[in-house]
Amino acid sequence: MPQFLDSSDSDFEAKFAALLGAKREDSPDVDDVVAGIIADVRARGDDAVIELTTKFDKLELTPQTLAFSAEQIEAECAKVPADERAALELAADRIRAYHERQLPKDERWVDVSGAELGWRWTPVSAAGLYVPGGLASYPSSVLMNAIPAQVAGVERLIICAPTPGGVVNPLVLLAAKLSGVDTVYRIGGAQAIAAMAYGTDTIAPVDKITGPGNAFVAAAKRRVFGKVGIDMIAGPSEILVIADKRNDPDWIAVDLLSQAEHDESAQSILITDDASFGRAVAQAVETRLETLERRAIAGPSWRDFGAVITVRDLAEAAELSNRVAPEHLELCVEDPEGLSQQITHAGAIFLGQWTPEAIGDYIGGPNHVLPTARSARFSSGLSVMDFVKRTTLARMTPQSLKAIGPAAECLAISESLEAHGLSVRARLDRLNEGAS
């Protein structure tokens, strides 16, 4: 059974604070190992990557077989059943259509002083996507990472995906093909991150690395941050559902379980204004857990980190949700639009009872790479913006420099930065000569 909390209880605040502060993930400290792997790849390039792949993935590669060949990719893609191919194509199309609306616009204008100002967006030149092997090798994640890069106009897009024992997921390769990926390297772990950040003879370095991974991958991303850009370091998945009693308890139960089944550290929270509805949902979860394929994962997640919170009204539900700043937020209430106006921090909102969160994982269009661990307070999900950068533009005319230059000189002198002031003064003097 999960925790049951009631906002009317005298000890609620303490219990809710404990829920917020609970450490759900115990990352092993692999930083030293990772530092060694990165140094090795920097020093020995392909040789190091190949040796580490033999060691960790039991796979013998050569520089020529580090990447899948076009023929291999075609052969694997041909194995994908027609219904899965159609579903993946629909997902890719919808994700692309959504993300194309995110492309930012360049701006230019002339201000009152006559200065021309603005900014311009350009894509990152090369991006590398990490795709985990084994259980967490999700083709949907390939689409969610690669399509925003493709839409942004990234020139070179590569994937590193380990294939332990040589086992390949054909859907991953098909997803890569559908989203414009140039090359798929069959390597993983910290060695793949190091190869993408620093380059080897075979793998040209990239400028930005995104994608989920295990503790080794996360530690390597942290270490190469600065040398290249990275996306967030994702924590275990979370869902918060705000539901009134006008819902089928079973629907809400499977929604909660759809996060719980990801990971024993995942967290599913229900907030409701009806205590008996909350109990009915908890009961429905237990029923579903009896037969759920992943009950060995979803069960512990629900028991250890799940919570059912009863509140006085939906306004209070929104307040509590904002303190959680959940990755996924379902609003299964009569007026989801109205309630959503009270939400200030959430990665993604799913409006109304016909929008299960799983729609967002696959096919809705929005990205499923979202801020976890309360970081929706200050960060956003993955988007086209992660693969572009802004260059600001300024152009002074002699007249605008005359108008605003003296103030710049004054501030430069106040900060004891003489050369800053002189760079303005030299030009102003010329203008004054011209005027005399």
Place this chain on the structure above:
Amino acid sequence: MPQFLDSSDSDFEAKFAALLGAKREDSPDVDDVVAGIIADVRARGDDAVIELTTKFDKLELTPQTLAFSAEQIEAECAKVPADERAALELAADRIRAYHERQLPKDERWVDVSGAELGWRWTPVSAAGLYVPGGLASYPSSVLMNAIPAQVAGVERLIICAPTPGGVVNPLVLLAAKLSGVDTVYRIGGAQAIAAMAYGTDTIAPVDKITGPGNAFVAAAKRRVFGKVGIDMIAGPSEILVIADKRNDPDWIAVDLLSQAEHDESAQSILITDDASFGRAVAQAVETRLETLERRAIAGPSWRDFGAVITVRDLAEAAELSNRVAPEHLELCVEDPEGLSQQITHAGAIFLGQWTPEAIGDYIGGPNHVLPTARSARFSSGLSVMDFVKRTTLARMTPQSLKAIGPAAECLAISESLEAHGLSVRARLDRLNEGAS
């Protein structure tokens, strides 16, 4: 004398690569010390902050005097000379006007399936700005950090600014007042970062921390990243000037020196298509260095890291500049607009000879917090976007769920995520019941 390179020389590529790879900064490893300070502040709150301020800043504070009072701020602001006040006000107005154009727009639309999609932007609730003490206590940086937060709609905006020995920079307090800062705490170092990230009895925690600082501050920001958002970890400043012979060598010389005077690790590079113009600029730099107030800083920076590169033509200049991905780029050429079209990576571009980079430091309008150390390849300068975050929105109707739900179910099953599929299936079954 700086390095002189010529792109026609046979060893140019090796020399240019060495210039790109040169390590200019030797950060002391203070990570262990910083870890200890953060742990201390988390454990003992105000007491730890006060003790560390006594130790490092020789300043005795109490919880009541951690922040400047409104009276103290008024008294300090009254000391600012009229011309400096006017200059700072003009700068604040221009920076605000520029950044107001960055406010992103919410979007909502209904797609072909009938699904309602979109996103919504909300401000970070609370932001903390770090302002270094001593020499690097720049009022312009207060404006550049605080105004984007103010424009974004951040509710609570605080500053931590150490005042070693109790010495205050009145312009910093005036800049804070002009940009809507709520509270200025007179604390600094890793203890200030820890206090802002984790909170103390006196200082409520914030969600995002920005602003430059020394090695202790940088290490502390790295450590609290994830608990709160941070801006970039800034490296030493850089300028790259592309100039043809139609420029006054002295203007270009002071522009180069305006970065060199920041820091012995700063880097100033001139790329020109005229070797003799390059020599004339280098000569002009030497002349200016004879009398420059900060020659003890600018001289070593120019000699150790400065470079004058002669190229065949301006297209080659743009190519080399893109490999550098400079923080600041001046295009002092006949057709700066045309050349700027060839620039793919730069933090800020200054177009034409009437736009010295110092205009951008103070008064142009664009932000002066910009990506250093080649990170303009994948990141942007500070902006309103750093203080807002996007929540994606999706709302299915029964009809749209019928249209796209089966594909989501198919992909969920292919990824062995049964509960994901069930959350869609439960709803589809209801719709099918309704239809039968």
